[in-house]
Amino acid sequence: SDSKSKLSGRRHFNEASELSLGGLIAAAARPHFDFNVAHVLNDYPADGTAFDYMAGAKQLPFSLAVEMWGEGDRNGVQCFDLFNPSGKDLREALLDVNPIYDVIFRYAVEWKASQHHHGYVISYETEVSVVVVVVVVSFP
Numbered sequence: 224s225d226s227k228s229k230l231s232g233r234r235h236f237n238e239a240s241e242l243s244l245g246g247l248i249a250a251a252a253r254p255h256f257d258f259n260v261a262h263v264l265n266d267y268p269a270d271g272t273a274f275d276y277m278a279g280a281k282q283l284p285f286s287l288a289v290e291m292w293g294e295g296d297r298n299g300v301q302c303f304d305l306f307n308p309s310g311k312d313l314r315e316a317l318l319d320v321n322p323i324y325d326v327i328f329r330y331a332v333e334w335k336a337s338q339h340h341h342g343y344v345i346s347y348e349t350e351v352s353v354v355v356v357v358v359v360v361s362f363p
Contacts, residue, residue: 226270229262237284244330248289251322256291284334289323292316 227233235241238260245258257264261274278286292308308316 226262228260234260235278235286236282240334241285241287244285244327244334245287247326247330248287248323251326252289252291253319253322254291256289261288285331291320 242259249256249258272288274286274288277283290306292306
């Protein structure tokens with residue numbers, strides 16, 4: 224879990240590649256944002272999340288959360304509202320996030336090819352998995 228990793232100083236086996244990809248994503252995104260291991264950036268633990276499961280239990284090579292929007296915790300505000308753009312800003316936000324997908328897909332392909340080149344055996348369990356969320360919005 225995130226808090227156990229923080230306390231023990233445990234690092235993900237592929238952290239260097241994750242941070243490299245994080246830097247490329249941050250550089251491609253508007254607005255630019257800070258990136259690092261979650262427990263380094265945030266005061267709150269993310270124990271028990273899908274990212275804990277992907278990184279810890281399944282040992283997937285990449286487990287990333289990109290939180291680009293939000294104003295931090297505010298009393299009475301739902302999590303969705305904290306980490307998503309408002310409806311009036313949605314069109315611009317989608318344009319801002321678009322370059323990230325190109326970076327992620329290119330990096331995944333290059334990373335996977337380099338693993339094969341170095342003799343790393345990628346099994347079904349450690350295969351690079353990319354989840355793409357497609358948002359369909361109609362603008363006037």
